[in-house]
Amino acid sequence: MFDVVQYLQSHNIKKIRVNVDKIQACCPFHDDKNPSLSINTSKLLWYCFGCGEGGHLSSFIARLDNIPLKLAKEKLGFPINTGCLKGSRQDLSVNLMYEIFQKGERRFVPKFLVDKGITEDDMERFNIRVMLDSAKIFLENKRYINLFGWVLFGFYDWQNKFVGFSARYVSSKNKIFWQPSIIARKFLWGEWLLEDKDKVVLVEGIFDAIFLHKNKIPSLALSGTNLNDTKINRLMERGIKNIFIFLDPDAEIKAKVMSNRLNLLGIKSSIIKANSDPDELKPDQINNLREIYENGLKKDLTRL
Numbered sequence: 001m002f003d004v005v006q007y008l009q010s011h012n013i014k015k016i017r018v019n020v021d022k023i024q025a026c027c028p029f030h031d032d033k034n035p036s037l038s039i040n041t042s043k044l045l046w047y048c049f050g051c052g053e054g055g056h057l058s059s060f061i062a063r064l065d066n067i068p069l070k071l072a073k074e075k076l077g078f079p080i081n082t083g084c085l086k087g088s089r090q091d092l093s094v095n096l097m098y099e100i101f102q103k104g105e106r107r108f109v110p111k112f113l114v115d116k117g118i119t120e121d122d123m124e125r126f127n128i129r130v131m132l133d134s135a136k137i138f139l140e141n142k143r144y145i146n147l148f149g150w151v152l153f154g155f156y157d158w159q160n161k162f163v164g165f166s167a168r169y170v171s172s173k174n175k176i177f178w179q180p181s182i183i184a185r186k187f188l189w190g191e192w193l194l195e196d197k198d199k200v201v202l203v204e205g206i207f208d209a210i211f212l213h214k215n216k217i218p219s220l221a222l223s224g225t226n227l228n229d230t231k232i233n234r235l236m237e238r239g240i241k242n243i244f245i246f247l248d249p250d251a252e253i254k255a256k257v258m259s260n261r262l263n264l265l266g267i268k269s270s271i272i273k274a275n276s277d278p279d280e281l282k283p284d285q286i287n288n289l290r291e292i293y294e295n296g297l298k299k300d301l302t303r304l
């Protein structure tokens with residue numbers, strides 16, 4: 001069940017008063033000192049006595065979260081079953097994933113992506129799609145996954161060929177569910193962006209890699225902290241010679257193990273450390289990192 005009070009609280013809406021199925025609160029759409037917003041939680045209607053706006057609660061959510069009405073409706077009544085997707089991600093073939101991916105919208109940037117600094121141009125450049133239409137994937141036993149409302153991150157290989165996607169969903173309580181597909185264990189995200197470079201900064205998350213690319217630092221995302229044999233082989237086949245390992249601050253030991261392993265295999269590597277995740281670097285740290293990248297490997301470990 002969609003919890004309206006919790007939703008209002010999580011959006012910092014002031015002076016929430018609850019009386020059975022009626023809620024009064026300050027309206028987020030105008031400068032409201034006395035609670036003029038009224039919500040009927042059994043009929044799912046809202047009205048503001050201050051600005052005169054109102055309608056179905058989905059229009060309220062759509063406006064407040066800056067999301068399409070359809071997605072707001074889904075949030076209200078039909079939460080997407082993430083557990084279902086989890087158990088069946090292996091079932092998706094590349095062809096099916098491609099078919100789904102092609103249906104994704106690239107001109108709409110959902111709020112959580114806007115918050116991450118993603119623009120409409122980035123959606124295209126980094127192969128991000130939003131499923132704004134029902135996208136049912138039928139599995140065995142008449143079960144299905146509906147990817148409606150999910151954000152898909154396309155994986156393309158070195159030759160710029162589509163190999164699959166990872167998907168992320170923002171639930172009605174604004175918690176983000178991350179659902180890495182099996183593809184994320186075989187490929188590095190961002191391979192197609194590397195062009196002819198033979199050195200790269202390896203990071204954990206797709207947003208880290210996007211952030212570094214936007215700052216002109218070639219980067220690949222591991223989708224976690226696991227650099228397995230399959231991924232190492234991909235890097236070797238591609239002729240990557242220098243790797244800068246830049247994991248989140250809590251993964252210090254993992255970075256060391258990774259670095260030792262790469263060095264043993266003949267791939268030169270060094271560790272980059274910062275007191276924040278790569279996608280939260282300050283401008284001077286970014287300049288620092290770009291310089292380190294351009295000068296090539298000099299030290300085993302560098303603090304930004």
Ligand SMILES: [Zn+2]
Nearest residue numbers: 027030048051
């Ligand atoms: Zn109002």
